[in-house]
Amino acid sequence: MPTIVVDVMPKAELLDPQGKAVAGALTRLGVDGFSGVRIGKRFELFVEGEVDEALLETARKVADDVLSNSVIEDVVGIEVVE
Amino acid sequence: MPTIVVDVMPKAELLDPQGKAVAGALTRLGVDGFSGVRIGKRFELFVEGEVDEALLETARKVADDVLSNSVIEDVVGIEVVE
Numbered sequence: 001m002p003t004i005v006v007d008v009m010p011k012a013e014l015l016d017p018q019g020k021a022v023a024g025a026l027t028r029l030g031v032d033g034f035s036g037v038r039i040g041k042r043f044e045l046f047v048e049g050e051v052d053e054a055l056l057e058t059a060r061k062v063a064d065d066v067l068s069n070s071v072i073e074d075v076v077g078i079e080v081v082e
Numbered sequence: 083m084p085t086i087v088v089d090v091m092p093k094a095e096l097l098d099p100q101g102k103a104v105a106g107a108l109t110r111l112g113v114d115g116f117s118g119v120r121i122g123k124r125f126e127l128f129v130e131g132e133v134d135e136a137l138l139e140t141a142r143k144v145a146d147d148v149l150s151n152s153v154i155e156d157v158v159g160i161e162v163v164e
Binding site (some may be wrong): 034042044045055066067 | 115
């Protein structure tokens, strides 16, 4: 079943308290090598049948209008996974 | 700055109420074409410098031990984005 994966991240200029908390936890656990963490969402939209251009356009519209809040989030990726 | 992207999804055999709510919203909005929605998390780990095998191994361990709860979630992807 093909799946359309939509990735949504908090806008770069906004604080991401959840990501900051994870970054702090890694430091406390003694994990080095990462200078920061940001946390977003990954949506999997399941498709019965074929993914055509019209459905991809629908997915792009849904990503912008329903799956993300454009005031605080960016849609950073839409891809089809078979 | 290279980024290690970790994707975490709820296990397939578990209900995903958040995903179900979005799928229901799409149906009510008259959006056809998607048979289901599942919602997971996308972590971006920022790296200063090079990503070597040791750091990737650290990222895999962090993904399993800190970023996901193996009782209810699976790490479905770890990739390096330049």
